[in-house]
Amino acid sequence: MTFNGYQRPDGRVGSRNLVGVIPTVVCANDVAQAVVRQVQGCAGFYHHQGCCQLPPDLDRVTETLISLGKSPNLGAVLLVSLGCEGTDTDRLYREIQSTGKPVEIIRIQELGGTSKAISAGTDAAQKLALEISGRQRVPCELSEVVMAIKCGGSDATSGMASNCVIGYVADKMADLGATVVFGETTEFIGAEHILAKRAIDENVAEDIFRIVREMEHRAESLGCDMRKGQPTPGNIAGGLSTIEEKSLGAIMKSGTRPIRGVLAYPESATGRKGLWIKDSPGREPEILTGMAATGAQCMLFSTGRGAPQGFPSMPVIKICGNPHTYERMANDMDINAGTVILGQKSVRDVGEEVFALMLEVLNGRQTKNEALGYFGSIDIHTLGPVI
Amino acid sequence: MEECFALQVHPSDNVATVFASPEKGSRVRVDDSTGTSHGMQVEDDIPYGHKIALKEIAQGESIFKYGEVIGQATKLISPGQHVHVHNVVSLRGRGDLAPAITEEDAHDI
Numbered sequence: 333m334t335f336n337g338y339q340r341p342d343g344r345v346g347s348r349n350l351v352g353v354i355p356t357v358v359c360a361n362d363v364a365q366a367v368v369r370q371v372q373g374c375a376g377f378y379h380h381q382g383c384c385q386l387p388p389d390l391d392r393v394t395e396t397l398i399s400l401g402k403s404p405n406l407g408a409v410l411l412v413s414l415g416c417e418g419t420d421t422d423r424l425y426r427e428i429q430s431t432g433k434p435v436e437i438i439r440i441q442e443l444g445g446t447s448k449a450i451s452a453g454t455d456a457a458q459k460l461a462l463e464i465s466g467r468q469r470v471p472c473e474l475s476e477v478v479m480a481i482k483c484g485g486s487d488a489t490s491g492m493a494s495n496c497v498i499g500y501v502a503d504k505m506a507d508l509g510a511t512v513v514f515g516e517t518t519e520f521i522g523a524e525h526i527l528a529k530r531a532i533d534e535n536v537a538e539d540i541f542r543i544v545r546e547m548e549h550r551a552e553s554l555g556c557d558m559r560k561g562q563p564t565p566g567n568i569a570g571g572l573s574t575i576e577e578k579s580l581g582a583i584m585k586s587g588t589r590p591i592r593g594v595l596a597y598p599e600s601a602t603g604r605k606g607l608w609i610k611d612s613p614g615r616e617p618e619i620l621t622g623m624a625a626t627g628a629q630c631m632l633f634s635t636g637r638g639a640p641q642g643f644p645s646m647p648v649i650k651i652c653g654n655p656h657t658y659e660r661m662a663n664d665m666d667i668n669a670g671t672v673i674l675g676q677k678s679v680r681d682v683g684e685e686v687f688a689l690m691l692e693v694l695n696g697r698q699t700k701n702e703a704l705g706y707f708g709s710i711d712i713h714t715l716g717p718v719i
Numbered sequence: 720m721e722e723c724f725a726l727q728v729h730p731s732d733n734v735a736t737v738f739a740s741p742e743k744g745s746r747v748r749v750d751d752s753t754g755t756s757h758g759m760q761v762e763d764d765i766p767y768g769h770k771i772a773l774k775e776i777a778q779g780e781s782i783f784k785y786g787e788v789i790g791q792a793t794k795l796i797s798p799g800q801h802v803h804v805h806n807v808v809s810l811r812g813r814g815d816l817a818p819a820i821t822e823e824d825a826h827d828i
Contacts, residue, residue, distance in 0.1 A: 487768050488736045488738075488768030488769070488770075489738075489768060491785070492726060492728070492736065521811045521812055522787075522788075522789070522809075522810075522811050523787070526787075548811065548812055551812045551814065552812060552813065552814035552817045553814065554814055555814045555815060555817070556814045556815050557808075557809070557812070557813055557814065557815045557816075558809075558812035558813070558814065559804070559809055559812075562812065568803075568804055569766075570768050571736065571766065571767070571768030571769040571770065571803070573770070573782075573789065573790060573802070573803050573804050573807045573809075574789050574790040574807060574808070574809035574810075574811075575809050575811055575812050576787070576788065576789040576790060576809060576810070576811055577784055577789035577790070580784065580785045580787050580789065581785075636768070654768070656767070673738055
């Protein structure tokens with residue numbers, strides 16, 4: 333089975349052809365924003381990291397930005413550096429360039445300030461946009477796709493409808509030889525024993541228990557009940573009483589296939605097939621960045637309360653399990669899985685609808701949040717304090 | 720058959736999820752995983768998507784959904800009552816119950 337995508341020099345295939353404008357540190361965001369506003373075809377990644385953090389976090393930010401820059405939905409990359417940050421900008425430039433895609437870097441302090449950097453950045457981004465703008469889509473194997481999955485703004489319908497629908501598509505994509513990645517380690521708490529049974533071996537099972545233990549440990553570190561943080565007030569209003577209940581519903585989206593391994597947050601899934609876990613938190617800005625860094629060309633995103641946001645370079649398909657939310661927020665929701673709750677359609681029927689839409693989206697059709705440009709808030713998940 | 724319906728996901732569950740907003744004193748149809756249904760009296764106002772107790776649940780007893788433990792009852796819950804944060808606690812992510820973090824643990828965080 334094939335879709336029409338962009339063939340990249342490193343052999344990966346993209347569903348979008350964008351110039352990624354990547355600030356290497358939070359302090360470069362305003363210049364990056366000005367460039368993205370001016371030049372058509374750019375995706376801006378305005379995160380809040382890259383300085384005054386402990387070395388493991390600075391490495392994590394550098395590595396995440398490398399994986400993001402290498403992701404196949406970006407045809408070219410402009411790095412926007414301030415000049416005194418903690419991220420390794422030389423390594424970022426070198427490693428992204430190793431994919432064979434065009435990369436440029438501007439440094440605000442070296443160029444003599446904001447207006448000069450905006451001018452240089454605009455020229456550089458325009459040149460990159462022109463260079464990649466003529467690229468044509470070609471037939472690509474669906475097995476080259478990395479499909480990310482996530483749930484957000486969950487309620488009681490998520491675990492009984494929309495996540496089950498995504499689980500159906502996850503199984504189908506794994507069987508077609510593609511890569512499927514799910515995460516939200518926080519939402520394994522109370523359900524990790526079920527996931528561990530699906531691990532391909534004991535090492536992977538132990539990895540699953542380890543990442544949950546580490547995440548739960550971080551959650552407990554402030555000495556309080558995590559309820560309100562997870563589940564969120566919206567989850568609770570939607571009927572989810574505990575993290576265990578939320579988790580048991582959340583893992584439905586991973587389907588039933590064996591779990592082949594655990595990826596660290598900055599890691600790419602390139603070359604890995606089947607179902608994988610990305611160790612990541614549940615909050616949207618951080619997990620969406622982590623999934624784009626995985627190399628995902630698209631994401632299936634389940635919701636019940638109505639989570640509208642997407643990601644600058646990765647189309648995000650919203651699948652709504654709550655029929656009332658779908659009715660209220662139809663302009664944000666791509667698929668109505670509330671029909672499963674109402675007994676009007678089966679999980680398989682809606683799963684096939686999602687699969688068909690996903691193929692169209694991989695071919696270039698916009699998702700609702702892409703058409704609305706609702707993808708401004710992104711971030712990188714770090715572990716230690718800002719110091 | 721009652722218009723309001725609830726889904727019991729697993730045979731061992733002691734709660735069902737209500738996909739309607741029934742008022743106290745009304746009736747709800749409970750569909751179980753085997754395809755059979757029964758009616759029951761609703762003892763609290765229950766918001767959409769929230770859980771109803773299918774049987775008596777003692778204080779300290781586990782709440783089961785999906786055939787798995789989702790928490791523990793903090794008080795006696797009668798059949799037909801609303802089961803939620805006012806009478807269920809989580810057993811996980813409970814930093815309030817955890818022993819103080821040691822210096823050794825802190826390295827893992």
